[in-house]
Amino acid sequence: MNIAQVSQKFGVTSETLRYWERLGLLPQIPRNESGYRTYGELEMNWVFFVKVMRNAGMSIESLIEFINLYRQQTDSRAAQKELLIEQRDKLVAQQQEIAKTLNYLDFKIDHFEEHVLTYENEKLSYDQPTAFDQAAKTASERD
Structure with missing residues (x-):
């Protein structure tokens, strides 16, 4: 091609x-x-x-490092795997933040007619555990 x-x-x-x-x-x-x-x-x-x-958000620098490790003649598989795990962990953290933000937006939409909520009610809606939190916890326990 x-x-x-x-x-x-x-x-x-x-x-x-x-x-x-x-x-x-x-x-x-x-x-x-x-x-x-x-x-x-x-x-x-x-x-x-x-x-x-x-x-996945991996930086150019991390990609260069990963690829250089891949191309080395020595055994660098552990270092390569660690780079991938680090990137996955960053994505999981981002996903958790997105899930919290979605919960907050759902709360705001569901209570939109009430117009003004107290800070504490809004914060509680943002900090509520999500289904994703449980799945992430299970995945991290698996590692």
């Missing part, structure tokens, strides 16, 4: 793909006889991985 096709397939711009390649997040993309990038399955797997990790 050429860069335009890969760009369309993964919903990232051609400029982003070139940037990721320059940073070393993608392997060197092979070129055809005309000098155009030709993405094969391996390269597209890397595009998919980088896109998912960026969507």
Whole structure:
């Protein structure tokens, strides 16, 4: 596939793909006889991985670290796994904050006609445990 096709397939711009390649997040993309990038399955797997990790909020710096560890000849699997666990933990924390915020918005919507609520009632609605909190607790106990 050429860069335009890969760009369309993964919903990232051609400029982003070139940037990721320059940073070393993608392997060197092979070129055809005309000098155009030709993405094969391996390269597209890397595009998919980088896109998912960026969507997960992983920083470019952490991605570079992960990929450098991956490319080392030594056993770096534990360090790689730790980077993924750290990112997952950050996402879980974000998800918990989003769940709390959604509960708060639901409370505000459900009590909208009452117009003005006291701070303590609003804070209580924000701090109420959610179904997600229990699922996250179970997941962290599993780790």
